[in-house]
Amino acid sequence: MHLLDSPIRSEELLAKTINIRHRFYASSSEPLMLTELIAMAENNGDQQLVQHYHDHSLGYADNGGSWDLRQEISQLYDAGISAEHVVVFPGAQTGMTLTAQALLQAGDHAIVITPSYQSLEEGAKLAGCDITRVNLSPDDHWQMDIDAVAAAIKVNTKYIALNDPHNPSGAMMSLDSKLALVRLAEEHDILIFSDEVYRWLEHDPLTRSPSMASLSNKAIALSTMSKPWGAGGTGIGWVVCQDKHICSKLLKAQHIYAVCFSRAGEIQAMMALRSSDIIIAKNIQIIHDNLALLEQYFADNADIFEWISPRAGGTGFVKFKGPISANELANQLVEHEILVFPPAIFDCDDSLKQYFRIGFSRTTMPAALQAFRLFIDQQRPIWGKRVGA
Numbered sequence: 367m368h369l370l371d372s373p374i375r376s377e378e379l380l381a382k383t384i385n386i387r388h389r390f391y392a393s394s395s396e397p398l399m400l401t402e403l404i405a406m407a408e409n410n411g412d413q414q415l416v417q418h419y420h421d422h423s424l425g426y427a428d429n430g431g432s433w434d435l436r437q438e439i440s441q442l443y444d445a446g447i448s449a450e451h452v453v454v455f456p457g458a459q460t461g462m463t464l465t466a467q468a469l470l471q472a473g474d475h476a477i478v479i480t481p482s483y484q485s486l487e488e489g490a491k492l493a494g495c496d497i498t499r500v501n502l503s504p505d506d507h508w509q510m511d512i513d514a515v516a517a518a519i520k521v522n523t524k525y526i527a528l529n530d531p532h533n534p535s536g537a538m539m540s541l542d543s544k545l546a547l548v549r550l551a552e553e554h555d556i557l558i559f560s561d562e563v564y565r566w567l568e569h570d571p572l573t574r575s576p577s578m579a580s581l582s583n584k585a586i587a588l589s590t591m592s593k594p595w596g597a598g599g600t601g602i603g604w605v606v607c608q609d610k611h612i613c614s615k616l617l618k619a620q621h622i623y624a625v626c627f628s629r630a631g632e633i634q635a636m637m638a639l640r641s642s643d644i645i646i647a648k649n650i651q652i653i654h655d656n657l658a659l660l661e662q663y664f665a666d667n668a669d670i671f672e673w674i675s676p677r678a679g680g681t682g683f684v685k686f687k688g689p690i691s692a693n694e695l696a697n698q699l700v701e702h703e704i705l706v707f708p709p710a711i712f713d714c715d716d717s718l719k720q721y722f723r724i725g726f727s728r729t730t731m732p733a734a735l736q737a738f739r740l741f742i743d744q745q746r747p748i749w750g751k752r753v754g755a
């Protein structure tokens with residue numbers, strides 16, 4: 367398969383909406399400002415790190431991420447994960463595609479849990495894998511059907527790629543179901559690739575369960591500064607795996623593709639990680655405030671929308687019960703300066719053609735919801751009795 371064989375599903379939509387007023391689809395947290403970050407580091411008494419930021423070499427940073435950053439990242443995980451189990455990538459997207467390239471080969475089979483972020487599946491396809499999709503369903507509250515995963519396993523299955531907490535639904539796997547998946551994968555000698563970029567954004571932090579990377583040494587977990595910390599501009603993502611042999615393959619892959627890191631980005635990421643409590647509490651508060659508005663809106667408009675409350679992250683997948691498809695609804699919304707993600711972005715099958723993704727992790731969401739409300743109210747007389755059909 368060639369890199370550009372599959373259409374990039376969000377490309378056209380994002381290109382034509384570059385200046386759109388309401389980004390009601392956005393999934394990353396409120397962007398951090400550099401001044402804010404430096405002030406936090408100073409408040410933490412991290413003057414040395416601030417000094418280092420103003421004073422660092424612009425030569426190459428270390429392949430796989432500098433050791434100080436890898437140590438800082440490892441502290442986000444349970445005991446058993448240390449700096450040597452962390453490989454830093456330029457963003458999560460590079461992490462997911464290069465991991466697949468490094469660990470899979472032509473003729474392998476991979477199971478991908480869908481709907482999912484496009485690169486999760488593309489990475490495995492590009493590595494030459496045959497793919498089987500296992501769909502999550504709103505009928506199961508977007509919970510993974512472990513029996514369906516088991517049924518999809520073939521003799522050459524090498525990889526199960528999933529995203530938990532889940533974009534777009536905001537669902538979370540239970541610990542029992544994570545453990546059942548780990549048992550299944552270990553029994554069949556299959557690697558689990560767990561995209562956990564929305565971890566640490568659980569709406570109730572007490573519901574957070576261990577990372578897949580802590581549950582099995584054959585599981586690889588992915589994360590990024592862009593979601594919980596709102597610091598995608600640092601260009602820092604990472605994968606974590608207890609198996610050092612796997613980590614060394616990832617370091618080799620990185621040598622080939624992405625050796626050039628930004629030390630400035632690494633230092634910014636360290637500043638943000640050291641202020642995680644403050645930054646994440648602030649971002650969860652934004653999510654809670656926005657969710658309160660959304661819960662009310664969808665309760666008041668239950669004839670036309672079905673809303674399953676998300677439990678983590680800043681995205682939700684809403685069912686539209688009106689007389690047009692969710693793709694068409696999204697097109698009409700764009701005409702009114704509102705961008706939501708239609709099901710086509712996730713290549714959803716027909717059973718999900720009435721679902722669209724919204725994002726609620728930014729302070730701009732209330733204005734987007736207000737514009738959305740006005741649009742829907744204007745359409746109601748046009749849609750008439752067909753609403754809720």
Ligand SMILES: Cc1ncc(COP(=O)(O)O)c(C=O)c1O
Nearest residue numbers: 457458459483529533563590592
């Ligand atoms: C599920 C999921 N994984 C990975 C990514 C990529 O993260 P990054 O932009 O930090 O590379 C995203 C971004 O939206 C995502 O939603």
